[in-house]
Amino acid sequence: MKRNTLLTTVALLAFAVQPLSAHRFWIIPSSSVLSGEHPWVTVDAAISNSLFFPDHASPGLDSLSVLGPDGKSVALQNGMKGQYRTTFDVELSQPGTYKIFSVRDGLFASYTENGETKRWRGDTQSFAEAGLKDKADLKLTRNNSRVETFVTAGEPTNTVLKPSGEGLELVLDGTHPNDLFNGEPVSFVLQFNGKPAADTEITVVKGDDRYRNEVGEMKLKTDSTGKLTITFPEAGRYWLNASAEGEGGEFEGIPTSSRSSYTATFEVLPQ
Amino acid sequence: MKPSFLIFAPILATTAFGGEVKLTIEIPQLDAAEYHRPYVAAWIEKPDRSVATDLTVWYDAKNKKGTSWLKDLRQWWRKSGRSAELPIDGVSGPTRPVGKHELDLSDKAAAIAPLPDGEYTLVVEAAREVGGREMVRIPFKWDGKTAVDAADTGKTELGAVKFTIQPEP
Numbered sequence: 372m373k374r375n376t377l378l379t380t381v382a383l384l385a386f387a388v389q390p391l392s393a394h395r396f397w398i399i400p401s402s403s404v405l406s407g408e409h410p411w412v413t414v415d416a417a418i419s420n421s422l423f424f425p426d427h428a429s430p431g432l433d434s435l436s437v438l439g440p441d442g443k444s445v446a447l448q449n450g451m452k453g454q455y456r457t458t459f460d461v462e463l464s465q466p467g468t469y470k471i472f473s474v475r476d477g478l479f480a481s482y483t484e485n486g487e488t489k490r491w492r493g494d495t496q497s498f499a500e501a502g503l504k505d506k507a508d509l510k511l512t513r514n515n516s517r518v519e520t521f522v523t524a525g526e527p528t529n530t531v532l533k534p535s536g537e538g539l540e541l542v543l544d545g546t547h548p549n550d551l552f553n554g555e556p557v558s559f560v561l562q563f564n565g566k567p568a569a570d571t572e573i574t575v576v577k578g579d580d581r582y583r584n585e586v587g588e589m590k591l592k593t594d595s596t597g598k599l600t601i602t603f604p605e606a607g608r609y610w611l612n613a614s615a616e617g618e619g620g621e622f623e624g625i626p627t628s629s630r631s632s633y634t635a636t637f638e639v640l641p642q
Numbered sequence: 643m644k645p646s647f648l649i650f651a652p653i654l655a656t657t658a659f660g661g662e663v664k665l666t667i668e669i670p671q672l673d674a675a676e677y678h679r680p681y682v683a684a685w686i687e688k689p690d691r692s693v694a695t696d697l698t699v700w701y702d703a704k705n706k707k708g709t710s711w712l713k714d715l716r717q718w719w720r721k722s723g724r725s726a727e728l729p730i731d732g733v734s735g736p737t738r739p740v741g742k743h744e745l746d747l748s749d750k751a752a753a754i755a756p757l758p759d760g761e762y763t764l765v766v767e768a769a770r771e772v773g774g775r776e777m778v779r780i781p782f783k784w785d786g787k788t789a790v791d792a793a794d795t796g797k798t799e800l801g802a803v804k805f806t807i808q809p810e811p
Contacts, residue, residue: 402713404719406709406712406723406724407707407709407713526725552720640716641775
């Protein structure tokens with residue numbers, strides 16, 4: 372049962388991250404900037420067509436995690452997986468920045484058997500069990516997808532923004548993701564497997580597209596150093612998505628290629 | 643130029659100490675079905691828009707959840723509040739009713755007097771629960787010796803705002 376849920380989630384994620392798909396995975400907190408002692412946020416996570424209205428599928432609760440300002444895991448409370456959205460609460464018991472995220476690492480293989488091309492999907496643990504290592508024309512692809520958002524109680528901190536070196540990630544470049552105001556230039560760096568993701572296309576969409584005839588996507592590109600510069604035109608909630616492909620290093624002595632997608636939601640406050 | 647500035651700066655700082663600082667903030671009467679007194683913050687911004695000094699912040703400190711709405715003073719929270727230890731000594735105060743509130747802030751003269759010559763801004767920000775938010779920004783020149791008399795009026799959440807500095811002769 373648990374395995375089924377996991378597989379479904381992976382499949383949904385793979386579906387959600389296809390650039391041409393209208394389905395978008397997002398995690399949205401009730402507030403991103405908080406004051407007071409021990410504030411709470413309630414969080415919605417969904418895979419939907421319109422931002423940020425749940426209308427398609429809900430991610431499994433076990434695919435969602437929270438990291439606190441000290442870099443340690445924080446419990447999800449009052450969790451519930453509904454038909455179209457998954458919700459949970461997070462108590463911000465220490466000041467600083469929290470990351471609420473879903474990361475999926477998958478391994479894809481293609482090989483030839485009896486003259487036919489076969490495909491396999493699993494993870495790094497189940498690869499050995501599948502016994503594919505010596506198959507003809509074996510090609511391996513590591514697939515990493517990350518969906519995240521940030522919330523801050525009190526002063527923003529940077530611990531949860533340290534890159535892991537796995538897949539596409541957002542790295543600080545002077546702007547904190549919980550310090551965004553309309554009309555101000557913001558810059559981040561995008562990294563792919565720990566290196567700057569140069570010339571990478573980024574799509575930014577403002578929420579409430581349900582009430583617009585045109586989606587109003589902003590198409591941006593990182594520069595040669597992986598830097599993304601953006602000025603959010605209006606206050607509101609934004610969805611950002613990028614994907615990248617490249618060399619993935621070796622896995623059990625087999626060269627792999629790497630595919631990754633990155634999705635984040637940001638709240639931009641009015642001046 | 644630079645060496646002489648370095649020599650004179652400490653002397654200026656010690657001689658231009660003190661003076662009279664006054665701020666009047668009007669909370670307008672509003673026709674609201676559910677009215678809560680606004681949270682209000684006032685501060686002085688340097689030419690680079692960073693905070694030179696906080697002047698006052700009014701919030702509901704008696705309510706256990708009172709500080710949870712301080713973030714609604716968005717600019718103040720970002721520029722000053724979130725990095726401060728609450729309550730801020732000599733700055734924090736309770737919310738105030740509709741009317742004109744004249745504050746004697748002469749205890750802030752010590753922080754204002756040594757500021758280098760330049761274009762500063764007095765900022766008053768008000769945010770009301772189940773209501774709106776407004777900022778009144780009033781630029782003024784400061785050279786350490788010329789009196790400041792600046793005023794403007796808000797449109798929604800704030801009425802008349804008046805700010806005066808009378809430096810010590």
